[in-house]
Each structure stands twice: as structure tokens, then as C-alpha cells.
Amino acid sequence: MKTQLSKYIKTGSSKQFNSIIGENNNLPLLVYLHDGPGDAALPLIYKYNSELGKTFNVVVWEQRGAGKSYYTFSNEEQISSETYIEDLYSLIHYLLETFKQEKVYLLGHSWGSVLGLIFIKKYHHLVYSYFGSGQVVNMKKGLKCQYDFVLKEIQEQNKKSLFSD
Structure with a gap:
């Protein structure tokens, strides 16, 4: 597996890091x-998904504020x-032009x-x-369920510690 491109690309209003893993330039994109926001996935892609590079040119976009695209957001931003x-629109246009293709495949995680x-x-x-992986369907409801679960667990632990003294 070889990396064809690993560099900062002007994406939207900032430079963002991208790696492309694939065996030749003619493969589909x-x-x-990645999940987050703020998370980066390049090491995980290399470890668990590098086989995709035999079928696709896998573009690992490190979104603004994540991984090698990290920077501190200004108060005005x-x-x-x-x-x-x-940003994604800008990146995809760059990729389509660079690889002389008409469309891309998208894989979104969380x-x-x-x-x-x-x-x-x-x-x-x-x-x-x-392709959706860990597809978010109702973010507001999902966050509310997570909050309720954590709150209940904390309350249970507090009850146990009160009675164990």
C-alpha cells in the first residue's frame, strides 16, 4: 500500500491536512x-482499513481543528x-480536478x-x-439519552457511597 499524497491543502478558509492511500491514480476516490469533531483517524485507517486502498484512493481528510489540521479557533471565527x-465541498472539487474524476464515494463515521x-x-x-458507519440519526435525542444515562449512574454511585460509610 502506498500513500500517493500527504499534504496540506487549502480547504475553505484554512489549510487542512489530507492523506490519500491507494495503489494508483486511476482508482475511484x-x-x-472521521468522527469527532476534533478526532483524527489516520492511524486507525492505516491499521484497520488499508485494504480499501486496493479498490479506492482513500482520502483521509483531517477536518479543521482535528489531527494535523488542529489550530486554536479565534473568537471571531x-x-x-x-x-x-x-470545507468538504472545496476538498472534493480539488480531488475531482486533481484526479480527473466526476464523483466521489463518501464514508462517514459518527x-x-x-x-x-x-x-x-x-x-x-x-x-x-x-456509506454511514455509526450513523447518527437523531443527535439531540442521542445526546439526551447519553446525558440521562450518565446522570443516573452518578446518582446510583452517590447512593452507594452514602450507604457504605
């Missing part, structure tokens, strides 16, 4: 949208999910699955197919 969508769904809704003409 698969853009991996207005970061939203739309910021990431426009937070990346949120970005993936928003992106294909807005820019479906740039995507052959989308």
Missing part, C-alpha cells in the same frame, strides 16, 4: 469523514456544521455521518454513493 460542509448526510443532500451530484 473514497473520502473518509464562526464555526458551524456548514463550515465543515463548505460525526462524519452527520456531515455525509448533509453533504449528499446539498451536493448529491458529486457523490456516487454514501
Whole structure:
């Protein structure tokens, strides 16, 4: 497996780090949208998903604020999910032009699955197919369930410690 490209690319309003893993430039592009926000996936992709490089040029995009694209956001910066969508749009245009292709495949994991769904809704003409892993369906409800679970566990532990003294 060889890495064809590993560099910072002007994506949206910042430079962001990208690695492309694949065996030749003619393979279709698969853009991996990592979880987080703030998490990076390159070491995990190398360890567990490098076989994908036989079928695709796997683009591992380290989103702004994550991995090698980390920087401290300024107070003036207005970061939203739309910021990431426009970054992704910019990256995909760069990739399509560089690799002389018409569309990409998208694979979104967790937070990346949120970005993936928003992106294909807005820019479906740039995507052959989308794959969701750890697909987020209802973020607000999911976060509420997590909060309720943690709160209940803390209350149970506090009760146990009160009675064990």
C-alpha cells in the first residue's frame, strides 16, 4: 500500500491536512469523514482499513481543528456544521480536478455521518454513493439519552457511597 499524497491543502478558509492511500491514480476516490469533531483517524485507517486502498484512493481528510489540521479557533471565527460542509465541498472539487474524476464515494463515521448526510443532500451530484458507519440519526435525542444515562449512574454511585460509610 502506498500513500500517493500527504499534504496540506487549502480547504475553505484554512489549510487542512489530507492523506490519500491507494495503489494508483486511476482508482475511484473514497473520502473518509472521521468522527469527532476534533478526532483524527489516520492511524486507525492505516491499521484497520488499508485494504480499501486496493479498490479506492482513500482520502483521509483531517477536518479543521482535528489531527494535523488542529489550530486554536479565534473568537471571531464562526464555526458551524456548514463550515465543515463548505470545507468538504472545496476538498472534493480539488480531488475531482486533481484526479480527473466526476464523483466521489463518501464514508462517514459518527460525526462524519452527520456531515455525509448533509453533504449528499446539498451536493448529491458529486457523490456516487454514501456509506454511514455509526450513523447518527437523531443527535439531540442521542445526546439526551447519553446525558440521562450518565446522570443516573452518578446518582446510583452517590447512593452507594452514602450507604457504605
